[in-house]
Amino acid sequence: MDMKSSPCSALRIDGARLWQSLMELARIGATAKGGVCRIALTELDRQGRDLFVRWAREAGCSIRVDAIGNIFARRTGTDEALPPVMTGSHIDTQPTGGKFDGNYGVLAGLEVLRTLNAAGVRTRAPIEVAVWTNEEGSRFVPVMMGSGVFAGAFTLEHALAQRDAQGISVGEALRSIGYAGQAGPAPAVGAYFEAHIEQGPVLENHGRVIGVVTAALGQRWYDVTVQGMEAHAGPTPMELRRDALLAASELVLEVNRIAVERKPHARGTVGTLEVFPNSRNVIPGRVKFSVDLRAPDDAQLLDMDQALRAACARSAAERGLAIDVEQVVYFPPQPFTPRLVQAVRANADDLGYSSMDVVSGAGHDAVYVARVAPAAMIFVPCDDGISHNEIESAEPAHLEAGCNVLLRAMLAAAEVVA
Template sequence: MDMQTSPATALRIDGARLWQSLMDLARIGGTPKGGVCRIALTDLDRQGRDLFVQWAREAGCSIRVDAIGNIFARRAGADDSLAPVMTGSHIDTQPTGGKFDGNYGVMAGLEVVRTLNAAGVRTRAPIEVAVWTNEEGSRFVPVMMGSGVFAGAFTLEHALAQRDAQGVSVAEALAAIGYAGQASAAPAVGAYFEAHIEQGPVLENHERVIGVVQAALGQRWYDVTVQGMEAHAGPTPMELRQDALLAASALVAEVNR
């Protein structure tokens, strides 16, 4: 179909509906500061997941939950044998998280489905909205656990065996909230898109409304031990002291530079 004449080119999402969905979801685990504390695989996370599943089913989607607890809401396509066009993000938060980190990507995907429904548009390939498990990693490590298992970066067995500070395993926590899905090989994905808020000041600094990610941050973490030498504070002159804190402060300043 010629995209210039396609009704899809005239589609516009309902911004007020998307905003209301974000505000309704943010009530689950809302904090006095206006943010959200909805830690992965807690009862609050279950409530958030249940609300998303309810909304997705109301939008005519079928629901699939895999063995690491990732949720996939599927809107059938005209050719449902095709690999789905997938979008989504996560709804778990940091202990002092905000309303939009991750949540926007999930709700934006759901809003696309709702908009297509309202316009009576049937896509050729199916559309899936994904909710990834423990993306933040504030309770269990590694971070990006659900998407990592899906993409093959971690094994399912490794992820399910991880424990939080109280000794609760991922497998136990998934079962406790009712989101221990069935083990299955990850299906093929035709394409994946993720809308996300910017978590830094770059766009605002450049007065830009939207940006496209072209590279991902790579990090290496090191544990450094600085050892000094004990000496009596009074009779030991400064030039003969070996102060660990002083050496560490110089190291910190140099790393930052």
């Protein structure tokens, strides 16, 4: 049904109620600096999950939990044989996390359910809100674990066997907090929408309220090891040195150049650097560093990969070093479903919100869900583009706007019953 002609076209969410829910959830694991530390599968995570489940049941939903601990709150449709229209995100945080990353997507979904209940709106397809397990990956790897298992990116057995720094497995942690659910095949999903703060500065810099997310950047991560020769810093002439750190420093600049030359969406980052022997008066003999390359399509990502490897080969030859490049992670670029992307764009326009097309530079649960179902994302600005930080913040009006877009997109996909 065209939402312009729908009897629900004037329906809006309660922004104050959404904000109040976000603030109440944020008290679980609240930090002194105003953020949230609610690590996956801890006692605080259990408390957050319990609060969501209580709210969802009060909204008339049934609850199911799968074997990796994903929670699904279901509002029935008039045709229960149809696959659900789903939304959701995560409520686990970084150790120095904020109130909105992930939490907004979950509680925006809950607010959609509350709004439909208050208005007495029925939909043909069921509507579900998902809370995905261990999206952040700060305690257990891999990241986006719950949605990854759901989409078949890795097996349930592999995920359950992963251990944290204390040797506790995911399976043990799930049982300890009471969220080890039932195994079984992942059900079909009719459409999936995820609302999220942008976690970057683009929307704010352009003065736009809604980000229409067309795709998520593909990622290739590497461990690069430069092997030279440690030697005394005094007696060794400059021209006779095999300085691993000098070569590594040049390669850091190369990573930046590779991304800058492939504007606007390419990204290149060196995030870690380990120097051996790390002594003040010894020429570094070995340096290991990480490289994170991102691009919107595989062709550009492969081009960046080749440029990195060529730069390493040149440096090795010029400086008489051995340089090893090992790819350790590959996430393929993930376009979102054009008709759902257009639904987000059109509803933002219909509601009078300024919008622009954006790509997601970060991974989200929607990236995995998009492998098995039609999917799209809705971004709203966060203050100064800051996220994964206790000072993370967002404007209530922007959160309300994104949730209104989510409401209309979900209603169109689930079909309002007149």
